[in-house]
Structures are given as structure tokens and as C-alpha cells.
Amino acid sequence: xxxxxxxxxxxxxxxxxxxxxxxxxxxxxxxxxxxxxxxxxxxxxxxxxxxxxxxxxxxxxxxxxxxxxxxxxxxxxxxxxxxxxxxxxxxxxxxxxxxxxxxxxxxxxxxxxxxxxxxxxxxxxxxxxxxxxxxxxxxxxxxxxxxxxxxxxxxxxxxxxxxxxxxxxxxxxxxxxxxxxxxxxxxxxxxxxxxxxxxxxxxxxxxxxxxxxxxxxxxxxxxxxxxxxxxxxxxxxxxxxxxxxxxxxxxxxxxxxxxxxxxxxxxxxxxxxxxxxxxxxxxxxxxxxxxxxxxxxxxxxxxxxxxxxxxxxxxxxxxxxxxxxxxxxxxxxxxxxxxxxxxxxxxxxxxxxxxxxxxxxxxxxxxxxxxxxxxxxxxxxxxxxxxxxxxxxxxxxxxxxxxxxxxxxxxxxxxxx
Amino acid sequence: xxxxxxxxxxxxxxxxxxxxxxxxxxxxxxxxxxxxxxxxxxxxxxxxxxxxxxxxxxxxxxxxxxxxxxxxxxxxxxxxxxxxxxxxxxxxxxxxxxxxxxxxxxxxxxxxxxxxxxxxxxxxxxxxxxxxxxxxxxxxxxxxxxxxxxxxxxxxxxxxxxxxxxxx
Numbered sequence: 001x002x003x004x005x006x007x008x009x010x011x012x013x014x015x016x017x018x019x020x021x022x023x024x025x026x027x028x029x030x031x032x033x034x035x036x037x038x039x040x041x042x043x044x045x046x047x048x049x050x051x052x053x054x055x056x057x058x059x060x061x062x063x064x065x066x067x068x069x070x071x072x073x074x075x076x077x078x079x080x081x082x083x084x085x086x087x088x089x090x091x092x093x094x095x096x097x098x099x100x101x102x103x104x105x106x107x108x109x110x111x112x113x114x115x116x117x118x119x120x121x122x123x124x125x126x127x128x129x130x131x132x133x134x135x136x137x138x139x140x141x142x143x144x145x146x147x148x149x150x151x152x153x154x155x156x157x158x159x160x161x162x163x164x165x166x167x168x169x170x171x172x173x174x175x176x177x178x179x180x181x182x183x184x185x186x187x188x189x190x191x192x193x194x195x196x197x198x199x200x201x202x203x204x205x206x207x208x209x210x211x212x213x214x215x216x217x218x219x220x221x222x223x224x225x226x227x228x229x230x231x232x233x234x235x236x237x238x239x240x241x242x243x244x245x246x247x248x249x250x251x252x253x254x255x256x257x258x259x260x261x262x263x264x265x266x267x268x269x270x271x272x273x274x275x276x277x278x279x280x281x282x283x284x285x286x287x288x289x290x291x292x293x294x295x296x297x298x299x300x301x302x303x304x305x306x307x308x309x310x311x312x313x314x315x316x317x318x319x320x321x322x323x324x325x326x327x328x329x330x331x332x333x334x335x336x337x338x339x340x341x342x343x344x345x346x347x348x349x350x351x352x353x354x355x356x357x358x359x360x361x362x363x364x365x366x367x368x369x370x371x372x373x374x375x376x377x378x379x380x381x382x383x384x385x386x387x388x389x390x391x392x393x394x395x396x397x398x399x400x401x402x403x404x405x406x407x408x409x410x411x412x413x414x415x416x417x
Numbered sequence: 418x419x420x421x422x423x424x425x426x427x428x429x430x431x432x433x434x435x436x437x438x439x440x441x442x443x444x445x446x447x448x449x450x451x452x453x454x455x456x457x458x459x460x461x462x463x464x465x466x467x468x469x470x471x472x473x474x475x476x477x478x479x480x481x482x483x484x485x486x487x488x489x490x491x492x493x494x495x496x497x498x499x500x501x502x503x504x505x506x507x508x509x510x511x512x513x514x515x516x517x518x519x520x521x522x523x524x525x526x527x528x529x530x531x532x533x534x535x536x537x538x539x540x541x542x543x544x545x546x547x548x549x550x551x552x553x554x555x556x557x558x559x560x561x562x563x564x565x566x567x568x569x570x571x572x573x574x575x576x577x578x579x580x581x582x583x584x585x
Contacts, residue, residue, distance in 0.1 A: 023559040035442045036484075042444065047574050065442055072443055121483040121507055137485040137511040143573040151559045185429050186477035190506050219480060219505055274429050361438035361482075382433035382481060384457035 002249030004157045005224050006192045009132040009246055011154075013115050020156040020253070030057050030091075030109055031136075031144045032118030034100045034357075035064035038076035040119065041083050043142035052087050052145040059109060060084060061093040061100035066356045069364040098329025098355035099297040101125040101213065106331050108239030112227040113246040117141075117150060122297055122379065124216045128208035129235065130227035130245055132192075135216065155221045156255040157248070158188050161197035164263035169414035171307065172207035173299060173377065173397035175260070176214040177268040181278025183258075189219035191255060194248060196226055199262050205234045206301040213298050214379055217275040224248075267413055270395035273383040281400055287410040288320075289373040289394065292401050295326025295353070296360045299377035299398050302335050308402035309341040311416045312348040318408030323350040324366045330355055350405075362386045368393075375401050375410060421469030421497050423546075424462060425531040428475035432487040432508065434458035441484050447493040454490040468495035471537065471544075473529045475501065478519075479508025488512040498537055500544060500553070502526045513560050514569035520544065525551035 003011070007018055014024035033040050037060045044052070052058060060080060068074035077095070084092035097103045101122055104110055112130030116123065119141040126133035136150065144150050160179060180187070193215050195208070203211070208225045215223025225231075227245040235243060267281040294300075294308050305327065317323045325345050327333040333355055336342050346352055353359070359366035360378040368374055368387030373394070376386075381393035396404070399413035406416070434457040436450070455462040472478075472491065478501035479487060488511040491499065498518040512519040518539065525544050528551065529535065535546040544551040556564060566572035 023557060025559075038442075039444055039485075043570055046570050047577065049577070076442060076444070119483055121481065135483045135507050137483055137488075137507060137514055139485060139514040139569040140510065143569050146573055146577065153557075153559075184477075185480055186503060186505070189477060189503060219477060221506060274431075276429075361433075361441070363438060363442065367439075380431075380433070380481060382431045385433045385438060387439075389457050389460075 001253070002251030004192065004248045004252040005194065005246055006132055006155050006157060006222065009113060009115055010152060018154050020154050022154045023151055024154060025149055025151050026115060027148045028057065028117045028144065028150060029114045030059050030116045031141055032059045032100060032104060032116065032120065032123060033141050034061050034120060035076060036119055036138055037080045040138050040141045041079060043139050044145050047142065047146045049146050053148045055088050056090065058089050058145060059091040059104060060089060061097060061103045062095045063099045064357045064361065065363045066095035066354070096330055098332070099300065099357055101297045102300070102328035102332065105129065105209070106238065106329060108235060108241070111235065111239060111241060111243055112231065113244055117144065121216045122213050124220055124223045125209050125213040125297065127215065127222045127224035128205065128212040129231055130225065132222050134221045153190065155190055155192040157192045157194055159194045159196060159254040159257045161257060161259045162195065162199035162262055163197055163259070164199055164261040165202065166262045166265060169399055169417050170265045170267055171397045171399060172203055172210045174265055174268045175262065176211040177270050177278050177395065178265065180214065180218045180276050181268065183218050185218060185274055185276040187218040188215065191220060192222040192224060193218070193220045194224045200225060201228045201230060204303055205230060206303045209301065210298055217379055267397060267400050269400065269410060270381055272381055272392040272394065275381060275395065281396070281410065281412045284394070284410045285412055287394070288408060289375045289410065290321060291366060291368065291372065291374040292321055292323040292405045293326060293359055293366065293374060293376040293378060294323065294398050294401050295328065296357070296378040297328055298379040300326055300328030300332060302332055304377065304398040305332070305336045305341050307398045309344045311399060311402040311413065312350070312405065313344045315348055315406055317349040317405045320408045321405055323405045324353055324359060325350045326353045326359065327355045359386060375404050377401050419469040419497060420534055420536045421467065421471050423529050423531055423533040423535055424466065424470060424472050425529065426458065426472065426474040429477045429480055430458065430474050431481035432479055432484050433481055435479065435487040436484060436490045438482070441486065450486055450490040451494040454494045463494060466494050466496065469497045470495060471497050471535050472499045473526055474499065475526060476503045478504050480505040483507045485511045485515060488515045488517045492517040500525050513563055516568040520553040522551045522553045
């Protein structure tokens with residue numbers, strides 16, 4: 001019988017044949033954490049070991065509140081830096097690098113066939129490159145530091161098959177928002193999702209990250225794109241490791257298969273306060289807002305900034321809105337700078353922030369006041385997430401957010417093509 | 418078996434409303450975490466909750482972030498168990514790892530109302546309330562050991578100690 005990617009990777013790690021529903025105890029290739037490493041260190045100490053079991057598997061990226069906005073966060077960062085040095089962790093990335101998921105991939109750690117777990121729900125992102133990657137909790141990260149082991153249930157898989165070509169002004173974000181709206185915030189609970197079909201390879205690697213990242217918002221354990229030539233090309237510059245792509249068998253068993261013709265898609269918006277409250281932009285047009293956020297681990301890559309700059313270049317954002325630009329990493333920031341995109345965005349009136357997570361989770365930079373509305377390219381619009389309890393978040397693509405920033409109200413980006 | 422009252426909520430109760438992101442990187446003592454529990458969904462919860470109370474919700478409870486405090490804060494607030502139609506996967510793991518019982522029962526989720534008095538019989542796998550009885554599925558064997566040890570950190574500690582003894 002054919003096997004899915006999840007069955008293959010988890011089976012290989014467990015050293016036996018497995019099928020969806022089985023529970024395996026496995027040793028992951030990497031375990032990721034970020035500012036929450038301070039709390040993980042606390043849990044690790046409770047276990048009573050002096051040394052982590054496999055220092056080469058531990059990846060720590062400081063990104064959530066960077067640079068530290070308060071003394072208590074500065075102390076957390078200090079604790080983490082000292083721990084990384086004492087344990088000899090060679091994959092510790094300090095505040096200058098960017099958002100953990102982007103930094104992880106830029107450093108060639110997310111490879112096809114790898115098993116990656118991370119103490120962050122958007123760890124699903126690495127499926128974009130053909131890895132099996134799932135979010136876990138802090139205690140689990142501490143336990144892996146100590147034992148190099150975790151139990152995982154082999155998930156069933158939902159398969160999304162793409163054909164056709166996306167119309168101009170419509171992007172991967174619109175596609176994944178539409179799917180989440182249709183399948184629901186729990187549509188893939190306990191399951192893996194697979195993005196495949198003849199048109200899957202048309203998505204750029206950056207777009208694949210956007211979709212795999214958002215898979216978490218339908219409850220998925222992993223969001224997987226079969227590796228192709230583009231994957232190998234993208235990785236060639238980032239790793240010397242020999243790459244052995246793992247792909248689902250054609251006769252693998254899926255719990256559900258859905259087909260989408262991309263040519264029929266229109267821009268989408270997720271309305272407050274759930275990510276599955278998705279409407280075509282034409283139904284939300286005209287909604288005024290106060291703040292726009294373009295960036296994050298969902299949409300903070302070069303193609304996203306290019307898409308925004310294309311619309312904003314030579315124009316001014318609406319005087320009533322403030323527009324925050326949050327590149328996903330220093331690499332993206334530098335590329336955008338060298339291409340002149342940051343200058344274009346700044347000239348249009350945008351505020352350039354350093355790469356990091358801050359505003360997305362309401363931790364610092366760009367907190368919303370009571371009654372304020374934010375239109376964001378991030379992945380979550382939960383009540384109060386970006387600040388005051390009664391503030392609101394709408395989610396959309398970089399093009400939609402950029403077009404809307406010009407008008408001060410939610411706007412269909414297709415009129416700015 | 419302790420008795421408690423039901424706090425009733427809907428579908429997709431997410432981790433941000435259970436424990437806000439702005440507190441996530443602030444390492445705080447249990448009683449302070451309990452004070453922020455469900456702050457953005459039900460500001461009256463933290464003041465009103467009594468030890469043994471039970472949260473009853475719809476589907477996909479705990480969706481969103483991997484933050485463990487969303488499970489911890491409810492346990493520290495005295496919540497005996499969360500009963501829901503379904504749980505988000507990371508939340509389910511976190512709750513077990515931190516010793517917060519998460520019970521799946523669509524029937525109980527439909528039938529129970531805010532303020533109902535309930536009693537949970539973990540050994541028998543039953544939720545009882547005013548003459549009504551609702552079953553919940555047994556935990557998978559993979560997680561039973563963690564629950565019995567009182568959480569993942571204790572479980573890991575025990576496992577490593579046993580291994581060290583064997584190696585001696």
C-alpha cells in the first residue's frame with residue numbers, strides 16, 4: 001500500500017512500517033525554540049541534567065521581542081545567551097537574524113525528509129521544503145533537550161490538488177485563506193496537509209512558506225509541498241548536505257482530497273476574530289482601519305515586499321493610517337535594501353521595523369489601542385492579539401494591504417495592477 | 418472526585434484569549450498566571466473560578482499558539498478539567514504534559530450549561546451532572562505514562578533516573 005510523506009518520514013525515524021493513527025517515539029533532526037527558550041531552560045533544569053543530550057540538534061533564534069523592550073525580556077535573552085554558550089550550541093542565532101522560521105530555512109536546516117519539531121506553532125512552515133515539521137510545547141522541547149526523543153501520532157493527510165494559474169493580483173495568501181475559510185480553523189486538526197497537483201510547482205518557495213505556515217491555522221500538524229527542481233535550486237545555495245527528497249506515493253491513502261483551479265481565485269480577507277472567517281475582498285471593501293502590517297513569518301519575504309512596493313512606489317499612504325514594514329529576516333531586509341524597495345516603502349510613508357515578531361503577537365512595536373483596527377499580512381486575527389481587547393485584525397495578502405494602505409480602507413488590489 | 422461548576426464557552430477558543438501574547442515571554446509565578454486566565458474572552462473568569470470548576474467548550478479548544486501557559490494558567494486557576502468537542506493538537510499535548518485533563522465529549526459539550534454542577538470520575542471515564550452521565554474516551558497508552566507521572570517533566574525525570582539505575 002502506498003504511503004504518505006508523514007508515514008514515510010515517521011516510519012523511517014521509528015525504524016518500522018507505520019500508518020496513520022500509529023504512535024511512534026522518534027528522535028527529531030532538530031528542535032527549534034526562540035525567546036521561549038528562557039522558560040524551556042527552566043523546565044530543563046527541573047529534569048536535573050547538567051548537559052543537553054544533542055547540542056547539534058538544538059536551534060535557538062531570538063526573534064519575539066527583539067531588541068528587548070523591557071528589562072525582564074533582556075534578562076531572558078541573557079539567560080538564553082549564557083545557556084547557549086555553556087552548552088556549546090552552534091545553532092544559536094541572536095537578535096540580528098530575524099524570525100526563527102525564516103532564519104531556520106535560510107541556514108539550510110529545513111531539508112526534504114527531515115523531522116523537525118519546534119516550540120512554535122508555525123513550525124509547519126518547513127513543509128514548504130518537503131520536511132515533516134510540527135509545533136510542540138515548551139515542556140516537550142525541554143524533554144527533547146534531555147532525551148532526544150518525542151512521541152508523535154502519525155497523522156492522516158488532507159490533500160489539496162492545484163491546477164490552473166493564479167490571476168494577477170491574487171497570491172498564495174489568498175489561496176490559503178480561501179482554503180482555511182472553507183475547511184475551518186479545525187479542518188486539519190491532528191492531520192497533515194499536502195499541497196500538490198500540476199500547479200503546486202508554480203508557487204515560488206516564498207509562496208510555499210506562506211501556505212505551509214498558514215496550514216497551522218487550520219489545525220494542521222504539517223503543511224507539505226513535494227520537493228521539486230525549484231526546491232533543490234533554492235537549497236543548493238544554502239546547504240552542502242546531500243538531499244534525498246521524500247515524496248508521498250501516488251496510491252497513498254488520504255482522508256480527503258480537494259481540487260482547486262487557481263484561475264478562479266480572487267483576493268481574500270480573514271475578518272475578526274477567527275482566521276476561518278474569510279470573505280472575498282469585494283465583500284469587505286471600504287472598511288476603514290488605523291494600522292497596516294506588512295511582513296512577519298507569513299508574508300515578510302522579498303516577493304511580499306516587492307508586491308507591496310510595486311503598489312506603493314511613488315505614492316503616499318493614506319494620512320490616517322500608519323503602515324509598518326516587518327521583513328522576515330536580515331537577509332530579506334538586505335535584499336530589499338539593495339533593490340531599493342525599503343527606500344520606496346519609506347518614501348511612501350511606511351515605518352521600517354527590524355526583522356522580528358513583535359507586533360504580530362502584540363508583544364511590542366505597533367500595539368493597537370482600544371477600538372483600533374489593523375489590516376495585516378500575518379497569520380492570526382484573534383481577539384486582542386495585537387493589543388487592546390476590543391481592537392480588531394483583518395488578514396490579507398501584501399498586495400491587498402498595500403492597496404488598502406493607499407486608500408485608508410480595505411481595497412481590492414486588482415485596481416492597482 | 419471533586420465537584421465543580423461549569424464555565425461554558427463556544428468553538429475555537431484560542432490560546433490568545435486564554436493567555437494573552439503580551440504575557441507569554443514574561444516568566445511569572447502560578448498565581449499571577451491564574452489571574453490572567455481567559456482575560457480577553459471572559460474578564461470575570463479569573464475572579465469567579467473556584468477549585469474544581471470545569472470549562473466546557475465547543476470544537477477546536479486551544480487553537481493557535483503553542484504557548485504552554487494557556488494550559489498552565491487554567492490548571493493554576495483551579496480548573497479540574499476542560500471538556501470540549503475537540504482540541505487543537507498542540508494544546509492537547511501541552512495540557513497532558515502539564516497535568517490539565519482534557520476530555521473529549523461532544524454530548525457533554527452540547528448538554529452542559531454554564532453554572533451546572535458536575536463531577537468527573539476519571540477512573541470510570543464519566544462526567545456526571547444532575548442525573549446525566551457522559552462518557553469520554555480513555556487516553557491513548559502513549560500519554561497514560563505522562564499523566565500518571567504528573568506531567569512530562571516529571572515523567573522524563575523518572576525515565577532518566579530509571580535508565581541511570583539500569584546502567585549502573
